[in-house]
Ligand SMILES: *[C@@H]1O[C@H](CO)[C@@H](O)[C@H](O)[C@H]1NC(C)=O
Ligand SMILES: *[C@@H]1O[C@H](CO)[C@@H](O)[C@H](O)[C@H]1NC(C)=O
Ligand SMILES: *[C@@H]1O[C@H](CO)[C@@H](O)[C@H](O)[C@H]1NC(C)=O
Ligand SMILES: *[C@@H]1O[C@H](CO)[C@@H](O)[C@H](O)[C@H]1NC(C)=O
Ligand SMILES: *[C@@H]1O[C@H](CO)[C@@H](O)[C@H](O)[C@H]1NC(C)=O
């Protein structure tokens with residue numbers, strides 16, 4: 001089976017049913033595999049309290065995944081907690097069964113996050129980061145009880161509005177909570193994998209879109225009707241003014257006809273002035289007298 005086929009199957013499984021036993025098993029296998037690769041990448045005499053980068057020991061199909069590990073003495077972890085790789089663990093974390101040393105394996109799934117972890121109807125807005133605590137050099141995962149408050153997880157991405165924390169605990173359940181108020185952090189109660197999610201926009205928002213479309217159409221329709229109405233009113237006003245003017249001109253002309261019947265005469269259909277020509281004639285006659 002090819003890599004792509006496997007990825008497709010993995011994504012399909014993740015999409016169809018979240019955190020069913022098989023995906024949980026897969027995640028558990030991933031955690032154990034990370035512990036193995038981290039152990040293999042350690043120098044022969046690893047120091048306690050030093051964070052070792054194990055990213056390069058991962059197989060090539062995990063490009064983009066970051067892995068690191070720190071080895072601590074149990075009593076130091078109990079007294080001081082640990083602050084590595086974006087996880088602030090307070091003192092008084094009880095890891096059992098008891099081993100003198102323990103290994104904390106940190107992972108950042110990078111661009112492969114959503115192949116392993118998903119939340120229905122939500123989108124991841126940060127890579128899935130996680131940690132698991134093992135007995136030193138041994139694949140036994142330890143159980144944790146927190147007596148000194150929660151562990152704070154810081155995400156290597158900018159703050160995102162409306163983002164919520166999501167916690168994938170190793171028992172296969174996931175929980176969501178608000179981000180902590182002061183920083184871009186999530187507060188968690190156990191080992192596991194963590195991320196930030198935002199609610200997905202519903203994929204079929206037909207009712208709202210239809211309403212908006214209708215509203216938009218109504219706006220256009222209303223605008224068109226308004227413009228047409230204005231044009232019509234303008235036209236009517238224009239026509240009325242024309243009619244008013246014509247009737248008043250006709251009236252004036254009638255008045256004029258009444259008053260100066262003698263002044264004009266009908267030539268065909270138009271009226272021509274006649275009287276004025278006649279009145280100036282006498283002076284010419286006077287000058288002409290020899
Ligand atoms: C670990 O090493 C890889 C390359 O091997 C590098 O890309 C990554 O940034 C390193 N991580 C840390 C935390 O230094
Ligand atoms: C990568 O390869 C390892 C074995 O080399 C395999 O166990 C693992 O499932 C592979 N991961 C993916 C994402 O295919
Ligand atoms: C993840 O990113 C790395 C580069 O950082 C790239 O080489 C790799 O192909 C990417 N993997 C996937 C599954 O997108
Ligand atoms: C934890 O480590 C981070 C970065 O390494 C640092 O900024 C922060 O102050 C540390 N917190 C405590 C309580 O030591
Ligand atoms: C996801 O959304 C779909 C449709 O909006 C809904 O039917 C389904 O119940 C939702 N799933 C969960 C787990 O909330």
Ligand SMILES: *[C@@H]1O[C@H](CO)[C@@H](O)[C@H](O)[C@H]1NC(C)=O
Pocket residue numbers: 135137138139140
């Ligand atoms: C881990 O340690 C326990 C107790 O010492 C031991 O019984 C077990 O075999 C060890 N497991 C491995 C994988 O080394």
Ligand SMILES: *[C@@H]1O[C@H](CO)[C@@H](O)[C@H](O)[C@H]1NC(C)=O
Pocket residue numbers: 096097142143
């Ligand atoms: C750790 O916790 C799990 C479930 O919470 C339980 O099944 C397991 O037995 C515990 N291991 C130990 C060593 O107490």
Ligand SMILES: *[C@@H]1O[C@H](CO)[C@@H](O)[C@H](O)[C@H]1NC(C)=O
Pocket residue numbers: 169170171172173189190
């Ligand atoms: C799973 O683990 C978390 C964290 O330890 C716990 O709060 C939750 O109750 C557990 N759920 C189940 C079903 O065991």
Ligand SMILES: *[C@@H]1O[C@H](CO)[C@@H](O)[C@H](O)[C@H]1NC(C)=O
Pocket residue numbers: 178
């Ligand atoms: C989470 O935040 C929302 C608003 O951002 C608030 O209404 C809600 O009460 C908060 N929930 C908790 C558990 O604090």
